[in-house]
Amino acid sequence: DIVMTQSPLSLPVAPGEPASISCRSSQSLLHSDGHSYLDWFVQKPGQSPQLLIYLGSNRASGVPDRFSGSGSGTDFTLEISRVEAEDVGVYYCMQGLQTVTFGGGTKVEIK
Amino acid sequence: QVQLVIQESGGGVVQPGRSLRLSCAAPGFTFSSYGLHWVRQAPGKGLEWVSFISYDGIDKYYVASAKGRFTISRDDSKNTLYLQMNSLRPEDTAVYYCARGICSSDNSCYKIDYWGQGTLVSVSS
Numbered sequence: 001d002i003v004m005t006q007s008p009l010s011l012p013v014a015p016g017e018p019a020s021i022s023c024r025s026s027q028s029l030l031h032s033d034g035h036s037y038l039d040w041f042v043q044k045p046g047q048s049p050q051l052l053i054y055l056g057s058n059r060a061s062g063v064p065d066r067f068s069g070s071g072s073g074t075d076f077t078l079e080i081s082r083v084e085a086e087d088v089g090v091y092y093c094m095q096g097l098q099t100v101t102f103g104g105g106t107k108v109e110i111k
Numbered sequence: 112q113v114q115l116v117i118q119e120s121g122g123g124v125v126q127p128g129r130s131l132r133l134s135c136a137a138p139g140f141t142f143s144s145y146g147l148h149w150v151r152q153a154p155g156k157g158l159e160w161v162s163f164i165s166y167d168g169i170d171k172y173y174v175a176s177a178k179g180r181f182t183i184s185r186d187d188s189k190n191t192l193y194l195q196m197n198s199l200r201p202e203d204t205a206v207y208y209c210a211r212g213i214c215s216s217d218n219s220c221y222k223i224d225y226w227g228q229g230t231l232v233s234v235s236s
Contacts, residue, residue: 001175037221041158048208048229049150049158054222092158096212096220099172100148100160 002027002095006103014111019080021106023093028073029056030097037097040069040078043105044089052091053078085110115139115225119209122230125199133230135192135209143167143187146212146220149194151205152229159205162194163212163220170218176202199234206231 003026013019029036040053051060053069056076066081080087088110093103121133135147149161162183163172171183182195192209206229213222 031215031219033215035221037219039222048226051222051224060224099163100220102158102160105157
């Protein structure tokens with residue numbers, strides 16, 4: 001099974017400041033179609049998870065452009081260019097190459 | 112952005128060793144075109160993928176802890192996904208989410224784009 005490891009566990013950020021979350025997989029997530037099968041989700045308090053980024057770097061519909069995803073192979077990053085109060089929640093990476101596994105989550109909170 | 116409605120049901124309190132069947136209704140899209148997942152979240156914990164069924168119902172996959180106890184199925188005529196859970200254990204206690212997958216022909220899923228609100232399963236004596 002592919003293991004997903006996220007860091008940090010907790011990320012306090014002041015409003016307007018950038019934030020970065022790292023995700024590492026135990027195996028390459030490169031599919032034969034040339035894409036990395038890596039998604040990012042956010043789960044806001046009391047809500048279901050929401051898709052932010054798919055295929056490593058593609059923003060989902062309606063996601064603000066302050067969110068961006070990058071990386072390839074086994075190392076991926078989610079960046080928020082300027083954190084807003086509404087971005088509070090737990091962020092998860094997920095691989096879909098071999099069934100599905102999630103990272104342990106990163107809790108983003110406002111300083 | 113159009114919000115598709117996915118609604119889970121069937122959760123509740125059940126004793127260890129008993130069974131429960133979860134349902135997931137999704138009337139707002141061409142159900143038979145998509146792979147579907149069950150994902151759970153234990154209280155205060157992270158997300159754990161449980162099971163997947165391919166768009167045609169042929170391929171089914173389970174997390175190791177669910178193999179032999181859980182069965183995923185779908186009824187495209189009713190736009191409904193099911194999860195039959197037998198021999199339930201206290202560690203199965205969680206909110207269970209149904210989610211739609213966008214998958215390639217080999218069932219690798221590059222996108223899970225819509226999630227239901229979840230249904231709570233509590234296994235306790």
